[in-house]
Amino acid sequence: MLKILLLFLVLPLNSLAQNNKNIRPNFVFFLVDDLGYSDVGCYGSDYYKTPNIDKLAYEGVRFTNAYASGMVCSPSRASILTGKYPARLRITTAIPIKGYARIKNGTGTPLMDADYTMNLPLEELTIAEVLKNNGYSTSSIGKWHVCKDSLFFPQNQGFDENIGGSGRGHSANYFYPYYGKWRMAEGHPWIEWNTVKGGKPGDYLTDRLTIDALNFIEKNKNKPFFLYLSHYAVHTPIQVKEKTLLKYKDAVPDKERGHIYPKYAAMIESVDQSLGSIVKKLEQLNLTDNTIIIFTSDNGGHGKWTSNYPFKGNKGNFYEGGIRVPLIFKWSKKIKSSQIIEDCVIGNDFYPTLLEMAEIPLIPNQHIDGISLWSLLNAGKKIDRNELFWHFPNYIGAGHPDPARPSSVIRSGKWKLIENLENGEVELYDLKNDISEKNDISKKFQKKVVELKNKLNNWRIDVNAQMPLINENFSP
Template identity: 40%
Template sequence: MKDYFIKKAWLLLIVSALVSCTTLGQKSTPPNIVVILADDLGWKDVGYNGAEFYETPNIDALANSGMVFTNAYAAGPNCAPARASLLSGLYTPKHKLYTPGGKSKGKLQYMKLKVPTKGAPETFQTFVSNNDAINPNIICIPEVLKEAGYISARFGKWHIGPDTQGFDISSSNGTDLGLEKKHYGDIDIAEQLTDAAISFIETTKDKPFFLYLSHWDVHTPLRARPEVIAKYDQKQQTTATVWNTTYAAMIEAVDTSVGRVVKKLEELQLSENTLVVFLSDNGGHTHITKNHPLKAGKGSLHEGGIRVPTVFSWPGTIPQKSVNHSPISSVDFLPTFSDLAQLKLPKTQDFDGASLAPMLLGKEKTRNQDIFWHYPLYLKGFKGNRTLAVSGTETPYWRATPASAIRSGPWKLIQYFEDGSVQLFNLDTDISEQHDVSRTEKEVVANLLRKLKAWQNKTGAPIPKSLNPQFAPN
């Protein structure tokens, strides 16, 4: 414990030095920006989206204080690509980080196409798929905001490489600077990260700051404080539906963190000049939580894998209890923050997102922006999440196979590269993606395929075509 406080004191000294050396180049002070990111939290796991067992009073209060986006999406179906896209404003084909580890996972003989695969020969490296890192030359949020005098800090999970991408302070646990370690399953990590976040806010309160609080919870392994688990064990006795009480306790740890950050902003009278954003990096695990009514979960291009709880709160600027149904993506965050800081986007990077500021500030009620995904790899399924069959069989095995997807208005089209087939869903009437209407809505399919292929060409998205000589589905 003594070592923890010594490291925290050093961190405060560094932040203080940064504050004293930073000057603001703008006439008006731009808003502080706080992004709180949960890991693997499902869309239905928060109270304001109808959680039946989990308790998220602080996240719900944040939702009531600002704008909830009901159709918000992660730009990738799992950790690494979603985080890379959030920070860079780029879709996956541009930063080339498609999955943790950069390789397909599953039985090689079940893969029809030759793609980068864990344990496969080098000949399967048919396109570039980065291993948990993006090119350091890619411009990310803190590098853009630095032009407006922002001091930036990242506390928590990183997952996009050794370069800190412009953050002034970067720590995986809130105390150790520059030393990247994994803290999955640490029952105290949420509190420790929040302590660091609050200290950063206190020290930088007189300068514009960008805080990226990236929680390790609620990622597996599932571990939480015993007394909180006991609370949910007792609650479990009052309901017939079986819930994971440890997972519920981990959600409470994240929710408590949100409450502490918001309270500190209020205490320091910073709330009215601070935008707080809460979201998850991807959908929840189906063997741990219940994503219904969404189909599938983490790793899938179905709604359960990519639709995430998302809240923007800025008291006095964003109207309370606002609900926005426009589809948005995490690639929109960088352009939004740049816009709110009254900055122009660097012309040296072709950003994919678009600013949400007009909707947040009440200048527009909705927008019509297509959203895209690209996942050119395989990912095996498990425990009820095997939503896709091995090609040419009826054997369910995969969570994901090489595919692209587009959301355009109410329509969502998924294009599968193994056989060229497509699925089309009207999410306004079929959020559970139970009714593929591609055969009856041929004009819509043609239009969306045209848009999707144009996007693939523009971004250089790799389309796997080489057949796997080891493919043996039977």
């Protein structure tokens, strides 16, 4: 019912959008999977070659305190699409996860997973639906991973087309035919790689998705469009084109930053090449001035392949290396170039930001947890928000020596508190003076701990966050 009401509120704007189709900006939302904060040149890497990403940052705005809404894929992506915290959506972990039944019924962990939503509800009014109802052509190309069942695929969530999107969190193979053995798997109706049509042996998935994106731009050059290009790269498996790999085989690795793997470097370069192709296409069609490009990642880098230097942690935990991500905005027409913004922002903020940039009325009941960044981008106006929150009432990596464990987090100014939900223990960090989270100062600042724990608990109540349950069968 709520979705019908929200649709009613935006539908009357459709005719206005049609009349202003040459005025409203295009959007290219360029989302990379598992790209670490320092995995690109403009964020500190000398080993990874990312000239197109670096150029985008030079011509646009680079954020230094941008956060994913989750430490793994699905929560972060659901937040981008809805403007809500994952805890409010109850999409708090990767969908689906290996070992789910074991966590629910086993003896290896002191808590049991909180129940979580396996499909992004159709009742949610996604950013794609609002843009589509206001005259935009919409395309989801690449990874989706906010559902288990095909009913909840992009084509039913506001996108005119879906190429490569399913419930799967990563590709079986980056070379044609991409799906490997999964297509024949029994009991997995959500695996539908047939949305990537055509191709030949040797074709590389990142290149293929880029071609589809270029075709979409060409087809919609005369009307506003929203391109959600969500690459599977640089998620495992780490597979690359040999010609791209060659330049890194003799390159000097950056051991200080943990940038030492030629294959991973080549995979990052394939994403950079994709961005370069998109930018070139926009230039050829004279669409640059009226196209907004947003570049970011869904969570921190994988701990096996990169270090997320100078941060502690990686994908799958709430240290800075797991949730702080690169973020670049470019809009040649209205955003001053070569800016660096230090304000804290999060994935919930994209939804209202895009609406305001497109001059579409905000929908506060939908993007309830997001704040528009437009005034910050355009006029340098500070954000009126004091805290950011994360909540993970689950485990990932059942059977591993150190699985991701239930925890909640608050960042308030320079302070960051991590609460372990298994035992109630906390860690407190001063990010202004300890960006690498080396010194837990919770015992020194006990009043601050109490203050932040109260704020964190009040937030969990406000969003009706699910909490893990005591595992009566736990056997240490």
